[in-house]
Amino acid sequence: MNDAIASTLTIxxxxxxxxxxxxxxxxxxxxxxxxxTGTKTGCFEGRCGACTVSVDGQTVVSCIYxxxxxxxxxxxxxxxxAHATQPLTPLQQNFLEAGAVQCGICTPGMLMxxxxxxxxxxxxxxxxxxxALAGNLCRCTGYRKIIEATLATAEAxx
Amino acid sequence: xxxxxxxxxxxxxxxxxxxxxxxELARLGxxxxxxxxxxxxxxxxxxxxxxxxHYVAVGxxxxxxxxxxxxxxxxxxxxxxFSQLADSVDPDGPLxxxxxxxxxxxxxxxxxxTVAGNICVHPYPAADLVPxxxxxxxxxxxxxxxxxTTQQLAELSNASLGPGSLVTGVSANAISPRALSCHExxxxxxxxxxxxxSVALAVELDGGAIKSARVAFGALETRxxxxxxxxxxxxxxxxxxxxxIAAGNLAAEALDVVGGPDAPADYKRQILPGLMKRAxxxxxxxxxxG
Ligand code: FES
Ligand code: FES
Numbered sequence: 001m002n003d004a005i006a007s008t009l010t011i012x013x014x015x016x017x018x019x020x021x022x023x024x025x026x027x028x029x030x031x032x033x034x035x036x037t038g039t040k041t042g043c044f045e046g047r048c049g050a051c052t053v054s055v056d057g058q059t060v061v062s063c064i065y066x067x068x069x070x071x072x073x074x075x076x077x078x079x080x081x082a083h084a085t086q087p088l089t090p091l092q093q094n095f096l097e098a099g100a101v102q103c104g105i106c107t108p109g110m111l112m113x114x115x116x117x118x119x120x121x122x123x124x125x126x127x128x129x130x131x132a133l134a135g136n137l138c139r140c141t142g143y144r145k146i147i148e149a150t151l152a153t154a155e156a157x158x
Numbered sequence: 159x160x161x162x163x164x165x166x167x168x169x170x171x172x173x174x175x176x177x178x179x180x181x182e183l184a185r186l187g188x189x190x191x192x193x194x195x196x197x198x199x200x201x202x203x204x205x206x207x208x209x210x211x212h213y214v215a216v217g218x219x220x221x222x223x224x225x226x227x228x229x230x231x232x233x234x235x236x237x238x239x240f241s242q243l244a245d246s247v248d249p250d251g252p253l254x255x256x257x258x259x260x261x262x263x264x265x266x267x268x269x270x271x272t273v274a275g276n277i278c279v280h281p282y283p284a285a286d287l288v289p290x291x292x293x294x295x296x297x298x299x300x301x302x303x304x305x306x307t308t309q310q311l312a313e314l315s316n317a318s319l320g321p322g323s324l325v326t327g328v329s330a331n332a333i334s335p336r337a338l339s340c341h342e343x344x345x346x347x348x349x350x351x352x353x354x355x356s357v358a359l360a361v362e363l364d365g366g367a368i369k370s371a372r373v374a375f376g377a378l379e380t381r382x383x384x385x386x387x388x389x390x391x392x393x394x395x396x397x398x399x400x401x402x403i404a405a406g407n408l409a410a411e412a413l414d415v416v417g418g419p420d421a422p423a424d425y426k427r428q429i430l431p432g433l434m435k436r437a438x439x440x441x442x443x444x445x446x447x448g
Contacts, residue, residue, distance in 0.1 A: 022170035023213075025200065045204055046197060046267060058241070058269040064200035065270065068170040069215060113266065135264020 007071055011036065012080030022068025026060075027051040029067045030077060038078040038108050042137070049136030052109035053077045059116045061135070078108035081115060090156060091115055094149035102140035110136050114150050123154050168199075169212045176221045176301065180324050182214050184303035188321035192216045194237045195270030198279045214324075217272065222326060227253065230332040232294075236325045240268035240276075240287070250444070252332035255339035255358050259290035262343055262353065274298075274325040277311065283418070284377040289358035290341050292374035292384050294330035301326055312384060333362050333370060338444055342437040343376075344429060346420050353377040354421040355429060357409075359437045361392070368392050368401070378415045378426055387412040397442035399435050406431030 007018045011034065020029055025044075030036040030053070042048035044063045051063040054076040082088050088096070091114060101107050110133070117124055117132040124132070129150045133143065171190075173179040183190055191210045193199055194217035202209045216222055222237035230252045234243070243260035247253050263271060263286065276287040277298065288311070296311040301324045311328070319325070332339065339360035345351035356376035362369045371392040376382040388405050395401030410427040417423040 021167060023168055023196075023200070045201060049264065049266060052266050059266040060270055061266045064197050066170070066196050066200060069196060069217065116265070132265065135266050 009067070009070055009072075010074045012076060013074075018067065018071075020067055022071075023066045024068075025063050026053065026055075026065045026067045026070055026075070027062035030062065030075075036077055036079055040105050040108055042105060047135075047137070048106070049109040049113060050106055052112040052136065054112060054116060059113055076112075078111055081111060089115070091118065091150065091153045094153045094156075095146070098145045098149035098152065100141060100145040100149040106136060106138040106140075110138065110146055114146075118150070118154060118157070122157060124150070126151065168210060171212060171214045173214060173216070173219070176216075176219055176324070176326060179214050179216050179219065180301040180303055183324050184322045186210075186212050186214070186322065190214060190322070192274075192278075192324050194222075194272040194275055195239070197267065197271055198275060198282075216324065217270075222274075224327075230335045230337070232256065232330045234273050234328045234330065236274035236299075236327055237272045239273075240271045241265055243273070243287075244268065252335055252337045252339065253294065253330065255290045255293060255341045255360060256287070256330065258341035259286045259358065262286045262341070262356075273328055277314070277328070278319065278325060281380050283380055283382065283416070284352040284356070285382065286341070286343065286353065286356065286376065288382040289356055289374035289376040291328060291330055292382060293339065293358045293360040293372040294332060295372070296328050296330045298325055299327040299329075300324065333360050333372060337362050338441045340437055340440045340444075342433055342440065344433055352420070354418065355426050355433055357433055357437050359441065361397075361441060363397075366396050368395050368397070373405075373409075375409060375413060377418065378413050380416060385409055385412055397438045399438075402434040402438040403431040405438075406434035409434070 009016050027039055027041050030039045039053055040050040041063050042050040046061045046064045051061055052059050053062045055070055056073045095101055113132055113136050121128055129147050171182055173182055190212040193213045217237045222235040224235040225238045225242055225246055226233045227246055232253055240260040240263050247257040249257045276285045291311055297308050298311055300307050337360050341358045343353035343356035345353055355378055358374045360372045371389045373388045374382055374384045388409050391405055391408050410430045415423040415426050
């Protein structure tokens with residue numbers, strides 16, 4: 001058996017040793033054990049996308065991702081996009097400028113999903129952006145501004 | 159689920175090899191189960207599904223994550239994810255149905271949801287990959303301790319995949335290199351939802367007429383299955399509305415449709431002609447002549 005998969009988790013480049021049950025949801029570990037409250041939770045059943053983070057470069061909904069499967073892996077949360085003392089990423093900046101943030105509950109998940117999209121597909125079409133948002137719900141913005149911010153980021157990066 | 163640490167007590171075992179995983183599962187019997195992405199296990203209490211005390215994590219095992227797509231056939235490791243399938247299977251090739259079924263899930267779920275998970279979770283009538291694999295005449299490789307067997311997916315039942323089993327891989331084959339196939343699903347929202355009804359369709363054409371057809375429905379009965387009556391009725395027809403509506407009406411009669419949280423059985427039966435129309439229209443628009 002693989003003893004190397006101990007309870008170590010790398011989050012935003014920093015290693016953490018944890019003592020929590022393996023089926024504890026990653027979202028709860030991030031928020032309650034590590035104080036990384038940038039990751040939000042909404043439905044807690046994998047439907048709203050608010051809790052989206054990336055594990056070894058793949059987005060996951062962390063509310064239904066057991067922390068025991070993340071041990072030995074590298075997790076990126078919204079706090080890992082731009083450190084508090086650093087400028088915002090172009091996508092974050094465009095969210096601000098387009099008015100893509102209202103209550104903000106969906107925003108960290110949106111940013112993680114769309115950062116992943118722009119990394120995989122640097123020049124997405126509007127349909128690509130809409131498809132990418134299939135698992136991220138927003139009750140405030142109507143999505144229009146979020147899509148505009150993403151397309152503006154892609155255009156500026158081209 | 160009560161969100162206290164006490165709610166998350168099961169043991170998580172990390173084997174290094176398939177042999178180790180198979181022997182752990184054989185030892186645990188009905189007290190254990192294999193997991194890869196674990197979405198269903200995490201949602202289990204919410205849906206009042208019984209949970210196990212021991213889970214064997216197989217998602218990192220290299221033997222289970224291989225994916226080989228070869229034109230009209232695919233050899234798929236049990237822990238291959240929906241996203242891997244969506245990224246690797248040609249959306250315009252004879253296995254298109256598999257690509258489309260894999261795209262039905264938001265990426266953050268598709269990155270962890272696996273082929274074997276979709277096959278093994280039961281009851282889960284809306285499992286999207288299952289109808290697609292059924293029309294690709296899929297077989298599954300299973301380990302029970304040291305014993306390896308292969309069985310047709312169409313024959314899978316709770317009894318035949320008993321406690322201690324580990325699905326290791328799936329083989330899928332198109333009807334022919336020039337077959338047309340698609341996966342059509344009806345959801346409440348446009349995307350990111352479980353299907354209220356779905357159909358996987360694969361046909362061979364001879365001129366303008368359907369020469370052979372494989373049709374499987376999902377989210378209608380308790381388990382997806384191929385429908386021989388509809389397959390027979392499609393043969394000789396054209397890829398048009400008349401054929402589709404007749405096939406949809408026949409499906410509504412032939413299937414033992416059960417209602418779900420998003421739609422009652424009667425609604426599901428009524429939308430079947432429309433679902434078939436959409437599916438056949440997409441095949442016709444794909445512009446090939448088989
Ligand atoms: S809180 Fe995780 S998907 Fe809604
Ligand atoms: S900004 Fe409020 S839910 Fe999206």
